[in-house]
Amino acid sequence: MTAEMLRAPAEVKYAAELDWLESVDGGPRPYSWRLSPRMVRLFVLGSRPADGLDRDVDQKWFGDPSLVERAIVTLASDRGLLLIGDPGTGKSWLAELLAAAISRDSTLVVQGTAGTTEDHIKYSWNVSMVIAKGQSRESMIPSPIMTAMERGVIGRFEELTRSTSDVQDALISILSEKYVSIPELDTDSIAFAKPGFSIIATANSRDRGVNELSSALKRRFNFIRIPVVTNxxxxxxxxxxxxxxxxxxxxxxxxxxxxxxxxxxxxxxxxxxxxxxxxxxxxxxxxxxxxxxxxxxxxxxxxxxxxxxxxxxxxxxxxxxxxxxxxxxxxxxxxxxxxxxxxxxxxxxxxxxxxxxxxxxxxxxxxxxxx
CATH class of the missing domain: 1.20.920 (Histone Acetyltransferase; Chain A)
Structure with a gap:
């Protein structure tokens, strides 16, 4: 399957390893997590002899282990995780690995740009279906973030500071209330987040001044600064x-x-x-x-x-x-x-x-x- 993909997501590339880790994982798992926090750490940072496993697990992200542990703890809480650092420090790769280990799906991603709109993090409509049948849940197109909410898994937001203030404000509501209102519908007009939902966002520290994060949005995230590798x-x-x-x-x-x-x-x-x-x-x-x-x-x-x-x-x-x-x-x-x-x-x-x-x-x- 991976041979047919130019770049396979982490949950596909390491599917056999994730299956094995899940089969031997006896630790407590928060909410809808596929692996326990201990096994998530092991998947990202690799195994050691002291882990007592029957097979080796390769290290996939190279950096301070305490940063990975803090990221995992944040995702087990109800706060969002913001990975910030210079370009090329592995922020997106770490976010992908965490989402793959926790949810077995790292593809629920919104890419922040100047053209990103509120629809990209909430929902839009299938125009032809709306014309034919009217507005309903069936004719609604949920965003990757809304999909993550309704499934109780990890959603990702890349380059958060490149999105406009309107988009950032919409994200505040999602992180605070844990639901999305759909005023166009008379019934079933609220999409609630299931337990296990969280957001991993990344931000380029060189993008300061592009679209500064508001203090309200900052309060909804735990910040982890990923340093440049100098060793x-x-x-x-x-x-x-x-x-x-x-x-x-x-x-x-x-x-x-x-x-x-x-x-x-x-x-x-x-x-x-x-x-x-x-x-x-x-x-x-x-x-x-x-x-x-x-x-x-x-x-x-x-x-x-x-x-x-x-x-x-x-x-x-x-x-x-x-x-x-x-x-x-x-x-x-x-x-x-x-x-x-x-x-x-x-x-x-x-x-x-x-x-x-x-x-x-x-x-x-x-x-x-x-x-």
Missing amino acids: KRSEADIVRFRTAELLRRHEIDLDVPPTLLDILLQSFADLRAASAAATSDDERLESALSTAEQIGVLEDAILHSRFFGDRALTAGTLAGSLVGSLARRSPEDLAILNKYWHGVVEPRSKSDGGLWPDFLEGGRQAIATLS
Whole structure:
């Protein structure tokens, strides 16, 4: 089944694992939860020998375990959960994993944009059915959030701060009253939330000022800030895990040499340090330099090697993918990358050797091509 999906949701991708966890789960489960809080944590963070399980459960989200535990506790209460952080910190992935483990359905999602309306979080109407039979529950189209309410499961709201104040105000009512009024109907005019319903929202901390959350809406959420991964070992684990998934999806049998992964991690660390030390936006790359972007760079390099190279990933190809992915503004980003290549990569290639000279040359060629 997953082979027929470009990207399978977590509950489909890990269906066998979730089935097994549910079968051995003897812990107390809140309301309509499919797994106990302990098993939800284990599904997200992976198993340990102390758990005493008959099979290993892989870690799927890499970060502070206390953040995951607090998120699970929040969802067991009647408050919403808001995951906030920089782009690429894994907010949406954590939200998907939690919804998959708790409800076995992570697809009840509303994407917040400037075009999101109140209908997207409440309901709309099937116009042809309304004309033929009139307004009724049958002719109503419930939103993903309303569906989650009536089923008593987790609904998700991505990029909350990108939606307008009208949409945010409508969400206040849902989180407070736990029902949606349908004034168009004379009977059956209220959709009540069943026990187990909650909302996981995400917000980009760089979007402050787009549509600030009201104090009333903030009070309905427990905030969990997802920090940027700065630990090289943790970041390497994330990149390896997600890259392995991508390779399986593309049916590519290729090992990423540890030395190349080290070069990628070091380059991003250097560029982040330079961005932090910059005094103006013109001296900073437009890229957020997130872990997700590292994964994108590595995937690009692997696919380029597969289709147009000698099927072996090289430092030169990795450098070309890095430059191509991060050079979004011209000439500003190219100037920053050129400065980095001359000031950092060139001296390092002379002092450290190894694959750095190939990385240096590949980057130079990519910068020259784009200049």
